[in-house]
Amino acid sequence: MQIITASQALMPEGWQSDVEIRIAADGRIAEVGPMTTRAAHHLDMLLPAPLNLHSHAFQRAIAGLTEARGPDPADTFWTWRQQMYRFLDRLDADQVEAITAMVFMEMLEAGYGAVAEFHYLHHAAQGQPHDDPAEMSARIIAAAQIAGIGLTLLPVLYQWGGCDRRVLAGGQRRFGTDPDSFARLHAGATRHLRDHGHADDRLGVAPHSLRAVDAEGLDAALALCPESPVHMHLAEQVAEVEEVMAHHGARPVTWLLDTHDVDARWCLIHCTQMTPQETARLAATGAVAGLCPITESNLGDGIFDGVRYLGANGRAGIGSDSNVHIALFDELRTLEYSQRLRDRSRAALATPTAPTGRRLFEMALAGGAQAGGRDAGRIEAGAWADLLGIATDNAWLCDRHGDAALDTAIFGGHGQACISDVWSAGRHVVQEGRHIHRDAIRARFRAAMTALEATV
The missing domain is CATH 2.30.40.10 (Urease, subunit C, domain 1)
Structure with a gap:
């Protein structure tokens, strides 16, 4: 005791x-x-120590290496993404484990008590599957053991290179699974977590995005974990919104809410490109908006409509995403400052009964615990x-x-x-x-x- x-x-x-x-x-x-x-x-x-609800641990290795402008005069998220993919060809399993342990240690030193790892680096270089399809999941679990952090592992289904079902190429090949191979990978991750994880660890599922997963794949992924956390990137970039509209006939948030029973076990990551109506609709579902303000700033994603969303009693939490800078308090401050800059206001997310800091921190506690399926986020017996x-x-x-x-x-x-x-x-x-x-x-x-x- x-x-x-x-x-x-x-x-x-x-x-x-x-x-x-x-x-x-x-x-x-x-x-x-x-x-x-x-x-x-x-x-x-x-x-209470919050859960970091969104991490791609391996991306920590390229922090600082993508800040020069490329040949495209309109350098964007998409040029950063290509640089990230090129880097992937050099990472082996031992290096991923070492990088992930470092990231998890930095999270703990930054004040996070647990992490939801959105894990899509499944295969060896050039997309060659490992003998154990869940080998890389095992490395994430091992890193969490080394660091001592509570883990919600979210294996990612990643089928296509776009809504037009383009075949994966380049670095994306290391992510690729179809519903059948993903089911085998998910079963392997389940075994590794049961045999080698902490008692407090959890397993969920992460259909990557509406660009990378088709409707059938999304339903198959959801069926694997009918009561566990579901995480998905949604409405992060303008080009993503336009592509989904062209192929599905609706904006990403609207399409998902119209076609699926989104509820409290869902965590939708970023959501920086929502209309006011979509913002209100998402808030009403009880799902968590997974906000990553430092990464969203670094990649130029846009500003989440936090004032409207929280004003509609929406639930949200904080993640470090690309891990370019792991700092819990800085994430919260960046979120608040983005609202102030957009609206030319102060104390944007405060309420008459809660100053800004407490509202932000309690948001991160409740949203993180819910998104991670973790019985935490409060100082209370049990x-x-x-x-x-x-x-x-x-x-x-x-x-x-x-x-x-x-x-x-x-x-x-x-x-x-x-x-x-x-x-x-x-x-x-x-x-x-x-x-x-x-x-x-x-x-x-x-x-x-x-x-x-x-x-x-």
């Missing part, structure tokens, strides 16, 4: 002072109550002990309390430097601001990157 005390904690009912948390051996919170005696492990401020400790005795937070401290952590620009501890299902993996295996994970990552860059 681990015992933690905190001078202040964000509870389901709001901020509480002098709290004691007991964590059972199974990684769940056993008891929450008033502090009687300060524990050996005492925190200035304790928060929930997984995904917890985030913050030091306030410093020049950045200046011993502030409650909402003022949280707002300062998010908007003061130094919140990540104040992270002292992180638990993932009771695994105390970040202590004094450092991951407990940081040196070994970093050394393996650097070796992988050195070998990769020698081939570029």
Whole structure:
């Protein structure tokens, strides 16, 4: 039994002072109550640790390598995508595991307690299947074990190169599956997760997008996991919207909502290209909008209509997507600032009862837990002990309390430097601001990157 005390904690009912948390051996919170005696492990401020709801871990390896303008004077997401595909040919399974462990470690140090990995790098170079079709899923699971992070694994169905059913080419061949081969891959991932995953890990399914999956494939993927999380990219780019309209006769969000029973187990990623009507319709489904503000900024995707969506009681969470910069507080700040810049306003996502920081953070907690199918996101008996400790005795937070401290952590620009501890299902993996295996994970990552860059 681990015992933690905190001078202040964000509870389901709001901020509480002098709290004691007991964590059972199974990684769940056993008891929450008033502090009687300060524990050996005492925190200035304790928060639930959110789940990072959208990650492509391997893309961490190209962070910083795609910032030069290409030959096309209108450099866009699509030119970035081609550069990413060319890089794929050089990655082997050992390197993917090393990169993924580094990403998962960085997430924990950034304050995330778990991750939903949108995993579509299934095959070897040139699209050659592994003897075990779920070999790369096993590597993601192994990386999560090394880092100690809770994992919702989302194997991706990726059939086509576009709505016209173009055959996959180049780097996309490493993603390719049809419904039958994907079912075998998904079954293999199920076995690996059962035999080698954490007790708190989950498995879902991810039909990649309406461009990459046809209607029959989408239905087949949904049938594999009738009660598990379903994640899909949706309405990220203008060109994607135009292509879907040309082939399906409707915009992506409209087509999906008209043809499928979208409900609380769905997480639709990005949704930066929605009409006001689509925004209201999506909010009414109870699905989660998976927002990745740093990546969406980096790729020029557009601005999510957060004011309208949250105003309609829509559910949303935060992900790091391309992992170009892994920073929980920066994601939240970027989302809020995008709304302010578009509308020339301030405190865009605040409400009369919740300042901006708390509304953003509680959005990420609830949306992440729902999207990951994870019983977490709150400090409450029975929930997984995904917890985030913050030091306030410093020049950045200046011993502030409650909402003022949280707002300062998010908007003061130094919140990540104040992270002292992180638990993932009771695994105390970040202590004094450092991951407990940081040196070994970093050394393996650097070796992988050195070998990769020698081939570029």
